Amino acid sequence: MNETGPGLRADARRNREKLVATARTVIAERGTAFSLDEVARRAGVGVGTVYRRFSDREALVQAVALEDFRRVAACARAAEAEEGTGWDALRRFVGEAGSDLLLAGRLSAWFVAAWDSLRADPENLRLRRSLMEVLDRMVSRAQQEGAVRRDVTGGDVALLLARVLRPLPGLSEGLDDPERHLAVVLDGLRPVPAADPPLPGRPPASGELG
Amino acid sequence: MNETGPGLRADARRNREKLVATARTVIAERGTAFSLDEVARRAGVGVGTVYRRFSDREALVQAVALEDFRRVAACARAAEAEEGTGWDALRRFVGEAGSDLLLAGRLSAWFVAAWDSLRADPENLRLRRSLMEVLDRMVSRAQQEGAVRRDVTGGDVALLLARVLRPLPGLSEGLDDPERHLAVVLDGLRPVPAADPPLPGRPPASGELG
Amino acid sequence: MNETGPGLRADARRNREKLVATARTVIAERGTAFSLDEVARRAGVGVGTVYRRFSDREALVQAVALEDFRRVAACARAAEAEEGTGWDALRRFVGEAGSDLLLAGRLSAWFVAAWDSLRADPENLRLRRSLMEVLDRMVSRAQQEGAVRRDVTGGDVALLLARVLRPLPGLSEGLDDPERHLAVVLDGLRPVPAADPPLPGRPPASGELG
Amino acid sequence: MNETGPGLRADARRNREKLVATARTVIAERGTAFSLDEVARRAGVGVGTVYRRFSDREALVQAVALEDFRRVAACARAAEAEEGTGWDALRRFVGEAGSDLLLAGRLSAWFVAAWDSLRADPENLRLRRSLMEVLDRMVSRAQQEGAVRRDVTGGDVALLLARVLRPLPGLSEGLDDPERHLAVVLDGLRPVPAADPPLPGRPPASGELG
DNA sequence: TATGAATGAGGGTTCATTCAT
DNA sequence: AATGAATGAACCCTCATTCAT
Numbered sequence: 001m002n003e004t005g006p007g008l009r010a011d012a013r014r015n016r017e018k019l020v021a022t023a024r025t026v027i028a029e030r031g032t033a034f035s036l037d038e039v040a041r042r043a044g045v046g047v048g049t050v051y052r053r054f055s056d057r058e059a060l061v062q063a064v065a066l067e068d069f070r071r072v073a074a075c076a077r078a079a080e081a082e083e084g085t086g087w088d089a090l091r092r093f094v095g096e097a098g099s100d101l102l103l104a105g106r107l108s109a110w111f112v113a114a115w116d117s118l119r120a121d122p123e124n125l126r127l128r129r130s131l132m133e134v135l136d137r138m139v140s141r142a143q144q145e146g147a148v149r150r151d152v153t154g155g156d157v158a159l160l161l162a163r164v165l166r167p168l169p170g171l172s173e174g175l176d177d178p179e180r181h182l183a184v185v186l187d188g189l190r191p192v193p194a195a196d197p198p199l200p201g202r203p204p205a206s207g208e209l210g
Numbered sequence: 211m212n213e214t215g216p217g218l219r220a221d222a223r224r225n226r227e228k229l230v231a232t233a234r235t236v237i238a239e240r241g242t243a244f245s246l247d248e249v250a251r252r253a254g255v256g257v258g259t260v261y262r263r264f265s266d267r268e269a270l271v272q273a274v275a276l277e278d279f280r281r282v283a284a285c286a287r288a289a290e291a292e293e294g295t296g297w298d299a300l301r302r303f304v305g306e307a308g309s310d311l312l313l314a315g316r317l318s319a320w321f322v323a324a325w326d327s328l329r330a331d332p333e334n335l336r337l338r339r340s341l342m343e344v345l346d347r348m349v350s351r352a353q354q355e356g357a358v359r360r361d362v363t364g365g366d367v368a369l370l371l372a373r374v375l376r377p378l379p380g381l382s383e384g385l386d387d388p389e390r391h392l393a394v395v396l397d398g399l400r401p402v403p404a405a406d407p408p409l410p411g412r413p414p415a416s417g418e419l420g
Numbered sequence: 421m422n423e424t425g426p427g428l429r430a431d432a433r434r435n436r437e438k439l440v441a442t443a444r445t446v447i448a449e450r451g452t453a454f455s456l457d458e459v460a461r462r463a464g465v466g467v468g469t470v471y472r473r474f475s476d477r478e479a480l481v482q483a484v485a486l487e488d489f490r491r492v493a494a495c496a497r498a499a500e501a502e503e504g505t506g507w508d509a510l511r512r513f514v515g516e517a518g519s520d521l522l523l524a525g526r527l528s529a530w531f532v533a534a535w536d537s538l539r540a541d542p543e544n545l546r547l548r549r550s551l552m553e554v555l556d557r558m559v560s561r562a563q564q565e566g567a568v569r570r571d572v573t574g575g576d577v578a579l580l581l582a583r584v585l586r587p588l589p590g591l592s593e594g595l596d597d598p599e600r601h602l603a604v605v606l607d608g609l610r611p612v613p614a615a616d617p618p619l620p621g622r623p624p625a626s627g628e629l630g
Numbered sequence: 631m632n633e634t635g636p637g638l639r640a641d642a643r644r645n646r647e648k649l650v651a652t653a654r655t656v657i658a659e660r661g662t663a664f665s666l667d668e669v670a671r672r673a674g675v676g677v678g679t680v681y682r683r684f685s686d687r688e689a690l691v692q693a694v695a696l697e698d699f700r701r702v703a704a705c706a707r708a709a710e711a712e713e714g715t716g717w718d719a720l721r722r723f724v725g726e727a728g729s730d731l732l733l734a735g736r737l738s739a740w741f742v743a744a745w746d747s748l749r750a751d752p753e754n755l756r757l758r759r760s761l762m763e764v765l766d767r768m769v770s771r772a773q774q775e776g777a778v779r780r781d782v783t784g785g786d787v788a789l790l791l792a793r794v795l796r797p798l799p800g801l802s803e804g805l806d807d808p809e810r811h812l813a814v815v816l817d818g819l820r821p822v823p824a825a826d827p828p829l830p831g832r833p834p835a836s837g838e839l840g
Numbered sequence: 841t842a843t844g845a846a847t848g849a850g851g852g853t854t855c856a857t858t859c860a861t
Numbered sequence: 862a863a864t865g866a867a868t869g870a871a872c873c874c875t876c877a878t879t880c881a882t
């Protein structure tokens with residue numbers, strides 16, 4: 001059900017891609033309460049085609065999330081490879097998540113909701129693991145550079161991104177500005193002046209998320 | 211449809227309260243995909259009674275959100291009245307939102323979804339305005355105290371709370387720790403060392419949220 | 421889901437009865453491939469009403485089978501009580517199954533298909549047990565009277581009835597005459613002249629069917 | 631659509647045969663609720679191929695029934711030719727129907743359901759006529775031998791076989807033993823002691839079935 | 841006023857059938 | 862000729878909402 005390779009006929013692959021893209025849009029609009037019929041209609045195909053490609057609703061959601069994770073993971077790897085410091089890499093990644101990657105980021109964040117079934121997919125698992133490893137390395141380097149407080153982990157970054165990137169539905173245009181609030185969070189990750197108490201709770205291990 | 215006053219017969223009011231409380235529980239369990247039948251059953255009344263009290267599904271959700279907003283607003287007023295500094299008040303309010311107010315906070319955050327229809331209800335409007343005024347005052351005082359960066363508003367605080375408090379569904383037990391991440395956000399609100407760039411975007415005016 | 425008692429409102433009970441009766445007809449026409457929508461339409465109610473009374477398709481089938489089993493069991497008890505010999509009771513029961521009970525008999529026979537789920541219903545279990553006990557007694561008595569061959573059991577009678585009563589779909593009118601073939605079977609149950617070999621296979625114990 | 635002759639390319643004929651054989655198996659497993667996709671998949675061809683060979687679902691079912699009728703008819707002719715008496719031929723035929731021919735018998739019995747459309751196919755018509763003629767001859771001879779009651783016809787035998795051979799779905803393993811009950815029926819065809827009343831109803835003329 | 845029965849639109853899913861490759 | 866992708870009607874079932882009791 002996750003055929004993406006060249007095994008698919010050209011038109012079938014086009015349809016599949018159209019479906020995933022349409023699903024992303026519809027989901028962004030309607031949230032999890034989207035309807036497969038609507039996706040099919042707006043993609044210009046019959047419902048049957050949706051079911052030929054995706055065994056069920058869940059599978060379609062997974063496919064969207066998978067594509068998003070791919071982009072996010074690629075972006076993280078690029079930031080790590082091309083930036084000179086851990087902090088710069090982290091800042092670039094978070095920045096891109098909030099602007100260029102916004103939609104992708106929102107959706108993969110949103111679909112953390114499907115965590116259980118996502119976990120089942122091998123490629124998804126691999127992607128999440130890889131993403132967590134990159135984030136952990138970025139955070140560690142930035143901590144050694146003295147640029148990030150020592151009591152956070154890559155997992156914290158992932159979860160904070162997920163929290164902030166999800167859309168706040170119902171807000172009037174322009175109010176839902178995740179970039180702005182990501183910047184606040186980024187500053188919250190800086191080393192703290194002595195006065196403030198350390199973070200409560202337990203830092204999430206990357207294995208728990210990846 | 212939102213009669214809460216003494217105009218209601220005693221048993222009718224009891225039913226109404228039971229329904230709102232049950233709805234809160236059911237919504238917390240099932241998310242937005244809860245069913246009115248289940249609420250009615252678990253409240254021990256017929257569906258008809260739900261409709262006598264709440265014109266439709268939306269109205270019930272609003273009623274729950276309203277009660278939550280009331281608690282949140284009361285908490286903010288108490289923090290403002292009882293704490294010596296704006297920063298202490300802000301910290302206390304955010305802290306309570308993450309612990310004591312957690313459920314209420316999550317729900318009201320969740321129901322930001324119903325923002326448009328919530329706006330219609332006069333009491334809700336009043337509550338939100340009042341909450342926003344308190345938050346704005348807290349932030350202003352804390353900024354004058356030099357405890358909070360100058361480029362944020364009470365609206366930023368409200369939105370950041372909403373973002374962080376919403377549950378991250380699908381996480382394994384213990385991973386979804388909003389208190390921890392509220393602490394990061396709180397630190398992000400502190401005045402920043404000169405190096406970091408100012409927040410991007412536009413500060414939300416309290417009127418846009420209240 | 422099997423409320424038949426007085427707990428049901430009068431109109432609700434009327435609807436329930438109409439639904440079971442309609443279902444019996446539709447099933448007789450279409451076989452197991454009948455549609456709930458058609459049952460609802462022909463009963464003059466909405467689909468929702470079907471689902472309010474019967475948790476699912478299976479439950480409706482069970483309800484039909486249950487009513488049929490009730491009639492069949494009652495008929496067997498009457499035959500046993502009112503006929504002077506085991507053979508007469510057996511002959512009367514089989515005869516009634518083929519004429520008066522025809523439809524009921526066919527359906528309960530047909531719905532042996534749902535054996536597994538039917539087994540789950542306590543009343544159904546009780547009815548089938550009771551029916552098997554009566555049949556076993558009839559056969560035993562008739563065997564002692566020398567009227568029935570000694571190598572058959574009440575279970576054989578039940579299975580033979582089930583086989584012969586099911587409709588032979590597609591036959592032109594008048595060709596599907598189960599009464600005629602029940603008479604052949606009844607004669608086949610008579611003690612056999614010495615020459616013929618005994619029945620092959622193993623006699624079914626009544627416990628296996630009841 | 632029923633090309634079986636040499637007009638078909640070798641691979642096409644192989645496909646056709648594979649499809650009929652697979653269909654028989656799948657139908658035996660799933661009953662009438664089988665799906666063409668499953669047949670195609672298990673036969674190792676595309677659905678399109680099914681439709682190239684069989685105009686629709688019905689036609690495939692007919693093809694299966696046809697092959698079965700062929701076997702049954704051949705078996706009847708062999709019994710008639712090789713047995714010394716009409717009774718022996720009849721007994722052998724019925725016995726083989728219950729053992730060797732069991733599956734074929736069940737299926738053709740099952741597909742009496744498709745009687746109407748079967749009637750349309752010329753080969754099927756010819757086969758059924760031929761089978762009925764053989765059965766009528768067997769019964770007549772056996773009646774002249776004094777081995778079979780005078781009030782039954784070949785059509786009765788055909789219908790009784792159809793009734794008894796159809797599977798009783800839902801029975802636990804071993805309970806559905808058609809051989810045993812065919813033996814009862816065979817005994818029921820014997821001449822009856824004077825006491826019993828003659829068969830009710832009207833003997834089916836072979837023309838009505840063939 | 842409270843109850844819960846009835847309604848029917850709508851969503852998920854399957855599958856016979858058609859058609860582009 | 863074979864393949865399997867696409868289509869869409871039909872079915873099961875749920876649930877918000879209305880209405881008779």
